[in-house]
Amino acid sequence: DADVTQTPRNRITKTGKRIMLECSQTKGHDRMYWYRQDPGLGLRLIYYSFDVKDINKGEISDGYSVSRQAQAKFSLSLESAIPNQTALYFCATSDIGSEKLFFGSGTQLSVL
Amino acid sequence: KQEVTQIPAALSVPEGENLVLNCSFTDSAIYNLQWFRQDPGKGLTSLLLIQSSQREQTSGRLNASLDKSSGRSTLYIAASQPGDSATYLCAVTKPPSNTGKLIFGQGTTLQVKP
Secondary structure (H helix, E strand, C coil): CCCEEEECCEEEECCCCCEEEEEEECCCCCEEEEEEECCCCCEEEEEEEEECCEEEECCCCCCEEEEEEECCEEEEEECCCCHHHCEEEEEEEECCCCCCCEECCCEEEEEC | CCCEEEECCEEEEECCCCEEEEEEECCCCCCEEEEEEECCCCCEEEEEEEECCCCEEEECCEEEEEECCCCEEEEEECCCCHHHCEEEEEEEECCCCCCCCEEECCCEEEEEEC
């Protein structure tokens, strides 16, 4: 089983719909992150959390919200999806004191 | 604002060739630099991490170098194999400490032909 699991793997939705992407991890890491990747571009940080009570905005947080339900779970919500939020979304984790990130397999989201 | 650029965007080489992927960054004040590999349908895998005080790191056929003063890093792949085909991304972390807040380049997609 994967250490960092993202669900769903693919999702097609319509403009204006609310959608949630979920991430769970079995690595026991305190730190979790949400990144998005657009074609031809690098990954950009949306939100990050250093523990259950710590949530921080990243570079491109507008239009997104997150919830850290437990150490192992970090979900990303699009309150009202728009077409330019079509992208590949990655969840990642890291341990305190470690500089290595572990990524999930990604969620491909299409907003029509 | 830190910007990371990778050139070329795509590269195709015959099997067995040695190759170099390039990464440049605009602000030399970095905490570390990482190289990742991305396979379709899979997440990113960390290949090498170079601290700001280091000049290079090696893992098997991979060697990554860092020249902070010039804002450059290279990933050298020796004796390339078809299994090396993937997208390679570099990313930097801003100081003062590691936070997992990486700034990524757009990647170089490598194809190694048998």
